[in-house]
Amino acid sequence: MPEPTVTATDVREQAEAHLRALVGREDAVLREDQWSAIEALAVDRRRALVVQKTGWGKSAVYFVATLLLRSAGAGPTVIVSPLLALMRNQIAAAERAGIRAVTINSTNPEAWAEIEESIHAGDVDVLLVSPERLNNPTFRDAVLPRLARECGLLVVDEAHCISDWGHDFRPDYRRIRTLLGDLPDGIPVLATTATANARVTADVAEQLGRDVLVLRGSLDRESLRLGVVQLRTPEQRLAWLSDHLAEQPGSGIVYCLTVAATQEIADYLASRGHHVAAYSGQTEPTERQQLEEDLAHGRVKALIATSALGMGFDATLGFVVNMGAPSSPVSYYQQVGRAGRGTPDASVVLLPGPEDRDIWAYFASLAFPREEQVRHTLDALAQAGRPLSTQALETYVDLGRSRLEQMLKVLDVDGAVRRVGGGWEATGQPWAYDTERYARVAEARRREQQAMLDYLATDRCRMRFLREQLDDPEAADCGRCDNCGGFRLSAAVSEGAVEEAAARLSRPGVPVEPKKLWPSGLDRLGLELKGRIKDGAAEGRAIARLTDLGYGQQLRELFRDDTPDGPVPVALVKAVIEVLGDWRPRVQGIVHVESGTRPTLTHDLADGLSRYLRVPVVGSFAIRDDSVLPGQGAANSAQRVAAVTRRFALRADAVPESVLLVDDRVVTGWTLTLGARALRDAGATTVFPLVLGVGG
Known part of the structure; x- marks a missing residue:
């Protein structure tokens, strides 16, 4: 088959005709950088890296280039795309321009064979694949080589994920280097991203190979008004949201750092009359899609979300609020970029908290x-x-x-x-x-965290600060942020909202769910445990999660490495009593888990509970092997079960039918599970776990 060619004659006119069909506007014209990228791909058959702000029109480049190449006889475009939400939006946009687009991802395996036949028959213009597919053995060995031979254009979306210097590095993206090497000569390649500083840009360009056209544009977001509201307590931050959410234009996103915070904040805001919903990576896929559509069509005021609602979500949103600061200005720039598309004004508010650094440390x-x-x-x-x-x-x-x-x-x-x-x-x-290299990347992450702290404290233009973090050479004062004087943000909160937030945050008690199944592979570790756990614990209680906004701060301070061992603090004693008042477990005795790091804390907790409940401490889940270190094996379930089995043994004279099993905190849950199993073996019929905190 002769090599398909596209000349430059009249090609821009053709390209702009395709653009008009794509966006549905007769007055649409290409930006000069858009045309430069399209010309490099469709005429010169080069490789290009486009670093442009969100909403600039990067997808228009590869869809228009696809139409030009397909009309000249080229094979289908292959787009490596990171998220299902992004794929759905891209397919919808492609269909508007008459482009036949399909996707191969984890949700449609039953359609893969039919899709592959359509591709090879020439009936598909665009194939979207997730980066994870590239390393699926069947896809990698059977489908990918043929696809590499037949494709007319390769597109790598969110290309900063290729670089481990990037804020959102994904190992699956590294497989793209192999795909690049398998492409025949003359197959154009486009990489796009909105969040790449100079180092990431250079790294991605190097991975793309020789003769790469790099197009970097201004990263100003002309519609965004950035501001920071510094409030001392979690209840004040929650109250600010309640008081000021309705003032924000249109619909938007409230970003949180943890899954637990999304539910906690969504529940509070709903109780105050706001139409909101929680959204995270733990939300069921069908529910996630429905929530995305509800937000895009203004059927909810806000989604209270983790960063799972990120790349690829395309809608006209009026605001983004962050409850807690992301760990880098670059990832923050990406999150706020969800707002302000298709609207002249969008508000962006950051409400930082002291717990942010602890959460950064955990992810690090x-x-x-x-x-x-x-x-x-x-x-x-x-x-x-x-x-x-x-x-x-x-x-x-x-x-x-x-x-x-x-x-x-x-x-x-x-x-x-x-x-x-x-x-x-x-x-x-x-x-x-x-x-x-790993040390340099870790140091880069530390610098990013410090830069985020600097952003919170700066009295300079906030948009300029973010653009400089992305090495934007055109960075200048925006005239729109709270420091430039263009955005007035009130820190005022109503007394009623603060009181209700405080009441919610000060109400302790979260369930400690029992384990249901033993981890697989325990026989390889010498343990004959498998299947359903039939002799485990009942549902237990904790004061709070360490990531919670209320008691979370006190618990994080209690469990810091540099906090000395000692009795349970008075405020947490009162919280335990309140949890017991709501829970009311009927117990006849108490057994505590011995601690090698905080023996006083766990003994004091058990003794205090004994006096309050007027039941005896009948024994302990005692340390019998000091060579097994505290927390050993905590990174995975099978290793943890083996470590706990070696480390602990039950020491008790007589075990009653109903027992309160007490520990300082639960991380994996396997210590409580094995402690409950030992108590059940010793005669207990019901074991209720009680801990101060949940989380590592």
């Missing part, structure tokens, strides 16, 4: 594992002599499943392991742990 702890953990994983795969699933492998490695999966994806790209049918296998290729 999930960085690339230590070298000994990586080597142990490679050894386990090599010694197995067969593929191991992630689920099977985690019984050999002290890493949680999601973190283990992320590490394996990096090792796969580096050539040390390979994903095959049945799991993962070691390749035997030499692999070096890049200590220096």
Whole structure:
């Protein structure tokens, strides 16, 4: 088949005709940078990296280029796209311009074979795939090579994810380098992002290869008015939301740092008469889609969301409020970019809290594992002599499943392991742990956190600050933010809203759900436990989660490494009494879990409960093996069950039928589960766990 060609003659006129069909406006014309990118792709058959602000029209570039290339006989465009919400929006936009677009992702496996046949028959103009598909063994080995030979244009959306210097690095995106290498000569490639500083831009351009056209535009968001409201307490921040949410233009997003906060804040705002809903990665896919549509069509005032509502969500929103600061100005710029599309004015408000840094520290702890953990994983795969699933492998490695999966994806790209049918296998290729690079990335993350703190405190233009963080050479004062004088933000909160927020936050008590199933693979660790847990605990209680806005702060302070051991603080004693008053478990005795780090705290909690409930302390789930360290194995369930089994044993003279099992906090839940099992074996029929806090 002759190589398809597109000349520059009249091509801009054709391109703008396609643009008008795409956007549905007869007066639409291409920006010069849009045309430069389209010309590079459709005429010169080059590779291009476009770094432009959200709403600039990056999707128009690849859809128009697709139409030009397809009309000249080129194969379909392949778009690597990170989120289902983004795919849905892109398919809808493509169909408006008469582009036949399909997607292969985790939600439609039953349609994959039919879609592949349509692609090879030439009936598809655009194929959208998630980056995870690129490393699916069947797709990678059977579909991808043919697709690489036949595609007419490769598009990498949200391309900052390729770079581990980026704020949202995703190992699956690294697989794109392999795809690039498999493309025949002359196949154009487009990478797009709105959030790349100079280092990330250079890294992505280098991965794209030689002769890359880099187009960086102004990152000003002319419609956004940025401001920060500094309030001392969580109840004041909640009250501010309640008092001022209705003043915000249109519908919008209230971003939170944790899943727990989305539900807590949504419940409070709903009780104050606001039409809101919680949204996170834990929300069911069908419900997420419905909530996105409700927000886009103004059927809710706001979604109270984590960053799961992020890339790819396309709607005209009037505001974004952040309850808590993201850990970097770049990720903050991306979140606020959800607002202000298609509207001349949008308000952006940040309400920082002291708990933000603790949450940043937690997510930072999930960085690339230590070298000994990586080597142990490679050894386990090599010694197995067969593929191991992630689920099977985690019984050999002290890493949680999601973190283990992320590490394996990096090792796969580096050539040390390979994903095959049945799991993962070691390749035997030499692999070096890049200590220096991981340290540099960790240091970059620390600098980003400090920059975020600087943003909160700055008296300079806030938009200019964010643009400078993204190395925008055109950064200038915006004249619209609270520091420039264009945005007046009141910090006033009503007494009634504060009182109700305080009442909600000061009401302690969250359920501690019992474990239902033993983790798989325990037989490989010498434990004959599998299937449903038949001798576990009843539902328990805690004062709060460590991430909660109310008691969370007191609990975080109590469990800091530098907080000395001691009795339960008076405020938390009162909270425990209130929890018991609401819960009212009927117990005949108390057993406490011994602590190697806070023995006074746990003893004092058990003794105080004994006096208050007037039931005896009948024993302890005692430490019998000090060589098993506190928290050992906490990164994954099978390892934790094995560690707790070795570390603890029940010491009790006579166990009554109903027991209160007391611990300082629950992290994985397996200590309470195994403690309850030991008590049930000793004669208890019901075991009620009670802890101060939930979370690590």
